[in-house]
Amino acid sequence: MTVWAFHRVEPISRQGDPGKGLAAVVADPLWMLARQRQYGELAGEDAGSPIRVDFRVVAHPIDGWSADGETILPYDPASQVLEAVVAGESAGPSHSLRDRIDAGRRIAAVVSAHVNDAIRAAFPLDAAETSDLLFRTAPARFCDGLAAMLALANASNGAEATALGLTKAQWSVSATALQEAARWAVTAFGIGPSTWEPRRLERRFGLASGGDVVLNAPEHTREIVDVPDLDLTNAGATLTSTDDTPLVRRIPTPIRFPGMPDDRYWAFEDARLSLARIDATTHDLSRLALVEFSTVYGNDWFVFPTPVTSGTIASVDDLVVVDTFGVQQLIQPADLSRWALFTPSGPGTNRARLVLPATTASALTGPVVEEVAFVRDENANLVWGLEKIVTDTLGETHDLAAEYVADLGHGPPWPEGAELLYRLMTDVPPHWVPFVPVHDEGSLRAVVLVEAVLPRPNSLGALEVVAPRTSVLQELRGAPLHEEEVPPDGVVVRRRWFLARSADGGRHVWAARSVQTGRGEGSSGLEFDIAIEAGATQ
Numbered sequence: 001m002t003v004w005a006f007h008r009v010e011p012i013s014r015q016g017d018p019g020k021g022l023a024a025v026v027a028d029p030l031w032m033l034a035r036q037r038q039y040g041e042l043a044g045e046d047a048g049s050p051i052r053v054d055f056r057v058v059a060h061p062i063d064g065w066s067a068d069g070e071t072i073l074p075y076d077p078a079s080q081v082l083e084a085v086v087a088g089e090s091a092g093p094s095h096s097l098r099d100r101i102d103a104g105r106r107i108a109a110v111v112s113a114h115v116n117d118a119i120r121a122a123f124p125l126d127a128a129e130t131s132d133l134l135f136r137t138a139p140a141r142f143c144d145g146l147a148a149m150l151a152l153a154n155a156s157n158g159a160e161a162t163a164l165g166l167t168k169a170q171w172s173v174s175a176t177a178l179q180e181a182a183r184w185a186v187t188a189f190g191i192g193p194s195t196w197e198p199r200r201l202e203r204r205f206g207l208a209s210g211g212d213v214v215l216n217a218p219e220h221t222r223e224i225v226d227v228p229d230l231d232l233t234n235a236g237a238t239l240t241s242t243d244d245t246p247l248v249r250r251i252p253t254p255i256r257f258p259g260m261p262d263d264r265y266w267a268f269e270d271a272r273l274s275l276a277r278i279d280a281t282t283h284d285l286s287r288l289a290l291v292e293f294s295t296v297y298g299n300d301w302f303v304f305p306t307p308v309t310s311g312t313i314a315s316v317d318d319l320v321v322v323d324t325f326g327v328q329q330l331i332q333p334a335d336l337s338r339w340a341l342f343t344p345s346g347p348g349t350n351r352a353r354l355v356l357p358a359t360t361a362s363a364l365t366g367p368v369v370e371e372v373a374f375v376r377d378e379n380a381n382l383v384w385g386l387e388k389i390v391t392d393t394l395g396e397t398h399d400l401a402a403e404y405v406a407d408l409g410h411g412p413p414w415p416e417g418a419e420l421l422y423r424l425m426t427d428v429p430p431h432w433v434p435f436v437p438v439h440d441e442g443s444l445r446a447v448v449l450v451e452a453v454l455p456r457p458n459s460l461g462a463l464e465v466v467a468p469r470t471s472v473l474q475e476l477r478g479a480p481l482h483e484e485e486v487p488p489d490g491v492v493v494r495r496r497w498f499l500a501r502s503a504d505g506g507r508h509v510w511a512a513r514s515v516q517t518g519r520g521e522g523s524s525g526l527e528f529d530i531a532i533e534a535g536a537t538q
Helices: 029-039 083-087 097-110 113-122 145-154 161-166 168-189 285-296 399-408 471-475
Strands: 050-061 062-064 202-209 214-218 248-250 312-322 328-329 352-354 364-377 380-392 395-398 420-425 431-437 447-451 490-500 507-515 528-533
Touching: 083 145, 083 202, 083 214, 083 490, 083 507, 097 113, 097 145, 097 168, 113 161, 113 168, 145 161, 145 168, 161 168, 161 395, 161 431, 202 328, 380 399, 471 490
Parallel strands: none
Antiparallel strands: 050 248, 050 312, 062 202, 202 214, 312 328, 312 352, 364 380, 364 490, 380 395, 380 431, 420 528, 431 447, 490 507
16 A cells, blocks of 8 residues: 655745745755756656637616616616716705706707797896896896706606707707707706715715616715625525527736746756745744745636626636647635635525626816814714805805805903903804704714704804805705714815717716715814903913
8 A cells, every 4th residue: 555645835824924935055966866856857847738718798788877766767888987976966955056057058059049938937047146247137138047957857758848848849949959958968967867865975876787776885985886885685686697698719818017936946046036035923924825825825716817898797617628738627616615715705605707887088177165073072062064166156165164264353342341251152153054953853872963053153143053055065955964974073065077988989977975984083163151351361
């Protein structure tokens, strides 16, 4: 009976220096020959090298999207920009009077005067709050284009004329032009279902393939859409290949990297990277794993490039490796349930799936047109919504902090002969909106944040309440904000305009919000019942 024993030589770091295990310390050439025999270089093996790989690439196109997880809307990666579709803001307080006039002017340019007058009567512009002559005369010529296009987008089939206040004859002669204007407005102003969740300060949407939602973005806060934002759903985990999927053949090549050990033991290796110089201790598992992979398993990996279409969910099926002896070996998918790379999380992660959303490569980004910072004020036991940048109804951007400092005057004159000045409450800038913690009625111990009323004295001494001017805080009026959405460092919500081209060359403009971590706690200086001595700063 013959007993075979195999020993694998690996570098071992017991004292924090893996170089000793990697170094080939020799006393004479005969010892080196013995090492080569131990490694098996002097013995032939009945094994072949991979020369061909046969496999099938299954690509499921992403052809729809959903804002509520149920209703699926069409999406074309060739003619649309994904960020504009899922992140574009819906028509509402975030769009100015200038935007509504631009949309109404687009309608007036493609329809007859009678049709424009009918739409203008059904969707009049409200320019009462402005004194600008150009905007005051716009209601006599243009309609509220965003409201009209929103009504057209939500109208059911056959009810478009009624939704716009037109007769059937007027709709029949202008249907093509109005539908084209509606498609333009959907892209330019995000008319349609909104994915923004005001209570969570994030977006939630899904991507569909074949009529089912296969990817979910539960907490999207960035300006782009990428794989880290997406999770597989149950429907995405069951995507399978079809019998007509063509077979793809590739020639595998070994992976090479700097510092890789040579195939032969008696050879000079690349000196650009010295694995022996890596400083790793016994608990530094990541570096030890890197050294072990590079030295022991480096020559076991092969690569074969495979093009994948953008805007799809791809997976590799039926992978067969053919070696130099003609032996075919079926490679089963690795079990990725505990660890995976380049595949979204969620159900069905035991199968590698490559998600390539058709995102824009480089969009032109405009300046910030709206910015709100949520900060915690531990001294006042409040959360403040700081409106830093806001856009008015005319489309003009204002820096509220700079305007407040510029208009800040001196306090009231000190009464003659007074030694103390009693103040009921200190002043807080009008662009600071308070949020107070209240108990969440739908939970036992959860706490939510609700906008509070903070009366401020005006120039006449009367108390008045300042309403928020940004769309972020306007959408939060009456709605609770979950407390965990405002960390100790705070959070900043910015809104900007973007311009990009789709794959077919079309130009797309959209406005979207992004959420970023703040810069720490804030202090409003809010105090009650204080006495100020004479000569002290008020």
